[in-house]
Amino acid sequence: MQGKKTHQESLFIQFQLSNYVPADNFYRRLKNLLDLDFLYQTTLKYYGKEGQKSIDPVVFMKLMLVGYLENINSDRRIMTSSGMRMDILYFLGYDLGEELPWHSTLSRTRKLYGEETFLNLFKQVLKLCIEKGLICGKRQAVDSALIPANASKHSMVERIVMEDASVFSQELNENIEEEPPTPEEDNKGGQNKKDKAAPTNQTHYSPSDPDARLTTKPGKPMRLYYRAQMSVDTASHFITYIQAFKGNEADNTSLPVMLPQITDNMAGHINPVKEILADTGYSSGKAIRSLIANDIEGYIPNPGNYKSSREDEGFTYDTENDRYTCLMGVQLPFRRIESAYDEPTVLKKIYESNISDCKNCPFKEICANKKGFKKLVDSMDKPLYEYMKQRVESPKGKQMKALRSSTVEPVFGSLINYTSLKRINTKGLKQANKCMLVAAVAYNLKKLLAYKPKTLKAVAILPINDLKGLLIRLFLRSNQQYLINLIPSF
Numbered sequence: 001m002q003g004k005k006t007h008q009e010s011l012f013i014q015f016q017l018s019n020y021v022p023a024d025n026f027y028r029r030l031k032n033l034l035d036l037d038f039l040y041q042t043t044l045k046y047y048g049k050e051g052q053k054s055i056d057p058v059v060f061m062k063l064m065l066v067g068y069l070e071n072i073n074s075d076r077r078i079m080t081s082s083g084m085r086m087d088i089l090y091f092l093g094y095d096l097g098e099e100l101p102w103h104s105t106l107s108r109t110r111k112l113y114g115e116e117t118f119l120n121l122f123k124q125v126l127k128l129c130i131e132k133g134l135i136c137g138k139r140q141a142v143d144s145a146l147i148p149a150n151a152s153k154h155s156m157v158e159r160i161v162m163e164d165a166s167v168f169s170q171e172l173n174e175n176i177e178e179e180p181p182t183p184e185e186d187n188k189g190g191q192n193k194k195d196k197a198a199p200t201n202q203t204h205y206s207p208s209d210p211d212a213r214l215t216t217k218p219g220k221p222m223r224l225y226y227r228a229q230m231s232v233d234t235a236s237h238f239i240t241y242i243q244a245f246k247g248n249e250a251d252n253t254s255l256p257v258m259l260p261q262i263t264d265n266m267a268g269h270i271n272p273v274k275e276i277l278a279d280t281g282y283s284s285g286k287a288i289r290s291l292i293a294n295d296i297e298g299y300i301p302n303p304g305n306y307k308s309s310r311e312d313e314g315f316t317y318d319t320e321n322d323r324y325t326c327l328m329g330v331q332l333p334f335r336r337i338e339s340a341y342d343e344p345t346v347l348k349k350i351y352e353s354n355i356s357d358c359k360n361c362p363f364k365e366i367c368a369n370k371k372g373f374k375k376l377v378d379s380m381d382k383p384l385y386e387y388m389k390q391r392v393e394s395p396k397g398k399q400m401k402a403l404r405s406s407t408v409e410p411v412f413g414s415l416i417n418y419t420s421l422k423r424i425n426t427k428g429l430k431q432a433n434k435c436m437l438v439a440a441v442a443y444n445l446k447k448l449l450a451y452k453p454k455t456l457k458a459v460a461i462l463p464i465n466d467l468k469g470l471l472i473r474l475f476l477r478s479n480q481q482y483l484i485n486l487i488p489s490f
């Protein structure tokens with residue numbers, strides 16, 4: 001007989017949310033794992049003793065996490081999505097029909113809490129991963145990625161001193177709700193403003209986000225960015241450090257800032273950080289010195305323009321007398337130290353021949369400069385670059401190069417595509433840093449909850465006869481003595 005479903009809505013039902021969220025649900029497991037009660041104490045300083053009650057700090061942080069776990073880059077959508085999901089409501093500690101906080105509370109509270117609150121959360125979750133023995137600790141791979149800022153390069157204005165503060169204030173208000181440009185707008189924007197000089201970070205800034213910087217790299221359009229610097233444990237691929245920098249800040253100047261924080265994040269680990277793997281962008285004398293100062297061994301290829309030897313140019317170096325000799329036997333002694341044109345702290349050693357020595361040389365036209373002598377420039381940090389060259393070109397160094405790219409690059413890919421870091425949805429460097437920290441926490445939590453000790457589980461569900469068989473097979477394969485003692489006991 002054909003059935004037909006009739007629906008008569010019940011006026012009263014008995015409902016308990018926990019009965020409808022399965023035990024293996026991600027958010028149920030996360031609720032059991034994550035204890036955020038420390039936030040009540042650490043955020044107490046941001047509130048007064050009287051007035052309207054704020055959002056619960058734990059609820060705020062859980063909502064932030066939901067945004068990154070669900071790859072949602074809008075506070076408004078976090079609220080609407082959370083209200084429709086029983087598992088998320090259970091995670092937040094809300095019931096069906098109970099009103100969630102208003103979406104603007106999220107951005108207000110995110111601005112209110114200092115960066116240390118978010119860093120503290122990152123460290124707490126990292127500690128959980130360390131305690132479960134999932135992080136090796138010894139070797140970290142570092143890399144950076146440009147994350148688009150929430151500002152358009154077409155809104156950039158010239159850096160001039162504003163005589164009238166009200167004009168500046170009005171300009172800020174006009175830009176505050178600005179939507180990020182689409183790729184099409186990005187491309188055609190330049191055509192509409194052909195008559196204007198192209199903006200640069202030296203001459204222009206974005207009034208809506210003064211910390212965002214104009215930059216580019218191969219495969220990326222020129223626009224306003226922040227730079228995410230990250231370190232990843234090479235054994236487990238957990239994120240052990242993340243921080244926002246200005247988009248135009250070079251990797252090699254960021255490394256000395258990163259190293260103490262990486263070490264601090266891993267302070268609770270039995271294995272202190274001993275090795276750092278990075279690409280050539282992180283290479284500089286200052287970066288190598290900071291590695292040595294932190295007692296860390298680095299594997300960082302030297303810059304492409306670094307010259308270890310000048311023998312291919314016909315100049316041999318005399319270490320004892322600190323001078324070069326050309327193929328005509330003319331000496332180029334060390335003359336002086338100069339600072340780099342674009343970076344005064346980078347020092348260079350200058351070697352020069354005498355004009356009289358080069359005067360009658362047949363190679364003068366192709367070798368000497370317009371003034372009639374040869375000038376060679378070496379970095380003051382050449383001994384450090386040579387030390388790094390030896391390490392990178394060793395068999396272990398070659399392994400480390402492959403390991404670095406296979407470790408940190410996929411993690412960045414996941415973070416950007418699946419943890420809501422395609423674009424920073426806030427303004428300012430501090431806010432960008434908070435977003436990156438929570439995104440990294442969400443990534444680590446996903447990995448932590450996905451972890452299953454496979455070997456132990458496989459043994460635990462085997463019936464006793466199968467376990468005997470498994471042990472015999474293991475014995476036959478490995479022929480290890482300790483299995484002989486185990487088998488007779490069954």
Ligand code: SF4
Nearest residue numbers: 326358361364367374
């Ligand atoms: S130009 Fe001067 S430095 Fe160059 S090869 Fe001739 S002698 Fe040597």
